[in-house]
Amino acid sequence: MPGHGAAVSLYPRLAWYGFRRHATYWAAALAGAFTNTVFGVLRAYVLIALWQARPGLGGYDVAGAITFTFLTQAFIGPMQLFGGGLDLPQRIRTGDVALDLVRPASLQMWCLSEDLGRAAYLFVVRGGPPALVGALLFGIVAPHAPAAFLVSVALGVVVSFGWRYIVALATCWVMDDRGLGVLSMVLTTFFSGLMLPLAIFPGWLGVLSRALPWSAMAQVPADVYLGTADPAPALGFQALWAAVLLALGALMTGAARRKVVIQGG
Amino acid sequence: MIRTYALLAWTWTRAAAQYPLSFALMTAGGLVVGGLDVAVIWVIFANTGELAGFGLTEVMFLYGASQLAFALADLLFGNVDKISQHIVAGTLDVMLIRPASPFVQVAADRFTPHRLGRSIQAGAVLAAGLAGLDVPLGRVWMVPVMVVSGIVIFAALFTLGGALQFLLTAAPEVANAFTYGGATLTQYPLSVYDTRIVRGMTFALPLAFVNWQPGLYVLGRPDPLGLPSWTGLLSPAAALALAAVAALAWRAGIRRYRSTGS
Numbered sequence: 030m031p032g033h034g035a036a037v038s039l040y041p042r043l044a045w046y047g048f049r050r051h052a053t054y055w056a057a058a059l060a061g062a063f064t065n066t067v068f069g070v071l072r073a074y075v076l077i078a079l080w081q082a083r084p085g086l087g088g089y090d091v092a093g094a095i096t097f098t099f100l101t102q103a104f105i106g107p108m109q110l111f112g113g114g115l116d117l118p119q120r121i122r123t124g125d126v127a128l129d130l131v132r133p134a135s136l137q138m139w140c141l142s143e144d145l146g147r148a149a150y151l152f153v154v155r156g157g158p159p160a161l162v163g164a165l166l167f168g169i170v171a172p173h174a175p176a177a178f179l180v181s182v183a184l185g186v187v188v189s190f191g192w193r194y195i196v197a198l199a200t201c202w203v204m205d206d207r208g209l210g211v212l213s214m215v216l217t218t219f220f221s222g223l224m225l226p227l228a229i230f231p232g233w234l235g236v237l238s239r240a241l242p243w244s245a246m247a248q249v250p251a252d253v254y255l256g257t258a259d260p261a262p263a264l265g266f267q268a269l270w271a272a273v274l275l276a277l278g279a280l281m282t283g284a285a286r287r288k289v290v291i292q293g294g
Numbered sequence: 295m296i297r298t299y300a301l302l303a304w305t306w307t308r309a310a311a312q313y314p315l316s317f318a319l320m321t322a323g324g325l326v327v328g329g330l331d332v333a334v335i336w337v338i339f340a341n342t343g344e345l346a347g348f349g350l351t352e353v354m355f356l357y358g359a360s361q362l363a364f365a366l367a368d369l370l371f372g373n374v375d376k377i378s379q380h381i382v383a384g385t386l387d388v389m390l391i392r393p394a395s396p397f398v399q400v401a402a403d404r405f406t407p408h409r410l411g412r413s414i415q416a417g418a419v420l421a422a423g424l425a426g427l428d429v430p431l432g433r434v435w436m437v438p439v440m441v442v443s444g445i446v447i448f449a450a451l452f453t454l455g456g457a458l459q460f461l462l463t464a465a466p467e468v469a470n471a472f473t474y475g476g477a478t479l480t481q482y483p484l485s486v487y488d489t490r491i492v493r494g495m496t497f498a499l500p501l502a503f504v505n506w507q508p509g510l511y512v513l514g515r516p517d518p519l520g521l522p523s524w525t526g527l528l529s530p531a532a533a534l535a536l537a538a539v540a541a542l543a544w545r546a547g548i549r550r551y552r553s554t555g556s
Contacts, residue, residue, distance in 0.1 A: 060465030067471040071478050071487075075338075075345075078486040082342040205316050211323035215330055224334050231340040 039134060040142040047146025058151060061106060062158040069102035069159045073167055076225075087228030093255050094226070096170045099163030100251045101223045106155025107148040107182065108189040108246045110223050112214045114147060115140060117197035118206035126201075130286050137278050141190055148186040173256030177264065181250040184267035188245040191274025192217070198278065201285045222248030228257075242270040298394045302402035310407055317408055324411030328361065331481060332419060346485040351426035352513060353483065358420025359437065360480035360505040363444025365413040371401045371449040372409065374456035375473060378466035381459070387553050397544060400456070433512050439530065440508035444480075446533035447504050450540035451476050457540070460547035472499075480504045485518050492519060500532035 051058065073095050080091045089097060104110060117140060120126045129136050163169045172178050196213045200206040218224055220243035227238045227248045238244060245267040252258035310317050335357065339350045348356070377400055380386040389399040424437065455469030462468055476499075484492045484506040496502040496519070503526075510517055511526030 054464075056462075056464040057467060060462070060467035064467050064471045064475070067475045068478060071475065074487045074491075075482055078346040078482075079338055079342060082344060086341055205319070208316065208319035208323060211320070211327065215323075215326050219330055219333065224330065225337050229341050230337055 040138060043139060043142035044146035044149075047143035048150045049146075050143075051147045051150045055154065058106070058154040059158075062155045065102045065105050065155060066159045066162045069099045069163055070166065072102070073098045073163070087226050088257055089226065089228070089255070092168065092170050093257070095163065095167045096255060097222075097226055097251050099159050099167075099169055100254055101221070101247045102159040102163075103152075103156035104182075104185070104221075104247045104250065105223070106151035108185055108221070109148075109193060110189075110217050110221055110246065112193060112196065112210050112217065114144065115193055115197045117194070118200045118210075121197075121200045122206070126285075135279075135282070137194060137275070137282050140194060141187070141275075144190045144193075145183075145186060148190075152182065170255065172254050174253060174260050177260035178250065178254045181253040181260070181264055181267060184264060184271055185246045185250045187271040188242055188267055188274060189217075191271055191278055192242060192246075194278045195274065195281060198281045198285055201288050217243050217246065220244060221246045222251065226251075242274060245270045295395055295398050299398045299402050302399065303405040303407075306402070306405035307407045320406075320408035321411035324408060325415045328365075328412050328415035328419075331357065331361070332415075346483055347518075348483040348485070351423050354419050354423030355427060355513070356423075356483055356505050356509050357481050358416055358418075358423050359440055359509060360444060361416035361477065362413060362420050363441050363504060364448050364477040364480075365409065365416050366441075367445045367448035367452060369406070369409040369413060370445075371452045372473075373403055373405065374401050374452045375459070375466065375469050376400070376403070377456040378459040378463045381463050381551070384553070386551070390548075390551075396548060397453070427513070429512055430514075433514065436508055436512050436526065440505060440512070440526075443508070443529035443533040444504040446530075446537055447500060448473070448476065450533070450536040453537075453540035453544050457543035457547040460551055476501050476504075480506065483509075489519065496521070500536055503529040503532040 076094045076098055077091060080086055080089070080094045084090070086094075117126065120129060126136075129139070132139070160169065193213070196209055197206070199209055203209055220227070220238050220241050222244060227235060227244055229235070230238050239248065249258065249263050249267055253260055253263050335350070335353060338345060339353070343349065345353060374397070377386070380389070380400060380403075386396070386400075389396045392399065420437075420441075424434075429437075451473050455473050458469050458472075459466050479487075479495070480501055484495065484502060487495075492502065492506075496507070507517070507521070508526035508529045511523060514523075516523070517525065
């Protein structure tokens with residue numbers, strides 16, 4: 030089987046292409062990092078004011094809350110917390126997706142590989158500056174478990190991809206991806222912990238938000254970094270949501286394949 | 295100029311009305327996105343009674359005033375920050391040879407009436423905040439003045455951001471730090487921030503005149519920096535000064551613009 034060896038190296042190669050493609054737009058990535066840093070500074074002051082009124086709130090001290098802010102700002106790029114990052118909705122609207130679906134490779138794994146490459150690049154270029162500036166201006170704490178943190182970030186990217194792939198593929202049925210995009214952005218920014226740590230959400234909202242998949246994209250990696258969550262159950266939680274969302278996306282890919290055939294391509 | 299703007303804006307509004315469902319969804323989207331900010335404020339005040347010396351209704355008043363100004367400025371002039379797309383695509387060349395102001399054309403291009411959703415949400419929060427406060431009639435008149443000054447300040451920021459993109463065509467997102475960053479900065483009482491930032495926002499980039507200084511006047515509260523209480527009355531002057539700087543920057547940008555030749 031000549032195709033077998035190619036399939037093994039296909040996905041790493043796609044990841045590398047995803048990395049290189051985003052590396053081309055380094056100026057845009059740095060501009061994004063600049064914006065993420067400015068907003069990180071603004072958010073940090075609001076949280077400092079809150080933690081001065083309520084020391085120890087949510088199990089974080091002031092330094093922990095500041096670190097949380099800059100970490101989640103650093104996640105915006107790699108986790109693509111404002112949505113998007115995939116070419117899929119556009120390819121569905123133009124019909125190019127028909128070509129993607131007949132390729133002898135899984136569309137979902139194809140997109141995932143490219144997305145992992147994208148995330149790896151943005152983790153460094155868009156994640157580094159906010160963390161660095163946060164450390165210089167306010168002082169952020171050192172990672173509690175660096176290795177577990179990196180695994181947690183990688184799992185967070187997979188969960189984020191699993192969700193964004195589902196949203197993107199839903200364009201097949203809804204045809205207007207902008208409304209879906211806004212809905213996804215609202216859910217992700219609020220329930221990932223990007224706006225405020227989920228630990229301070231009151232009552233049932235706090236319990237619910239920490240069980241939803243979006244918390245795996247920012248809250249959980251930040252907690253693993255700070256040591257406010259045990260690494261093993263935290264990583265298990267992320268892996269579970271990654272598996273659920275990827276399985277759901279695979280089911281939708283099958284349905285989309287039939288849908289495209291019905292439309293006549 | 296106003297006639298040209300109104301004509302272009304009306305054309306784009308009619309175009310948007312061709313897709314009523316999409317239009318309704320996007321308007322609702324604006325309401326929900328703005329609602330998120332309110333949810334954040336609600337979570338904060340579920341944990342504390344006071345943030346940097348200000349209570350919930352006061353924060354709602356300050357938030358509503360700045361976000362209403364920002365949403366209206368975004369509706370009217372927000373598309374100026376798409377200038378780099380026009381530069382890259384070469385469509386700016388087309389605008390320059392038309393017998394109408396390029397600024398008006400860029401601002402009205404793809405006019406998005408659904409941004410009104412955000413204004414409605416912010417206006418509702420402002421009204422709710424004011425209803426919860428006991429503002430004497432002698433100071434309420436300042437509220438519309440501060441909203442209009444805020445619109446001018448944010449419109450000037452959008453224009454400055456647009457002018458900056460003549461230099462940074464490949465990195466238009468830098469401008470967002472000033473426009474959207476300014477909107478975020480003014481969501482909360484400035485007493486939250488370091489006094490150096492507040493000084494910068496008072497004397498250099500006059501964001502303190504969007505809602506902070508005039509807001510202190512309306513609320514009848516002393517300025518933590520010790521500035522006199524009439525400082526808030528200077529909002530219109532600060533807005534006009536920034537608008538003049540923005541106009542100069544925009545003209546400089548247009549003048550140094552070289553076509554991509556496409």
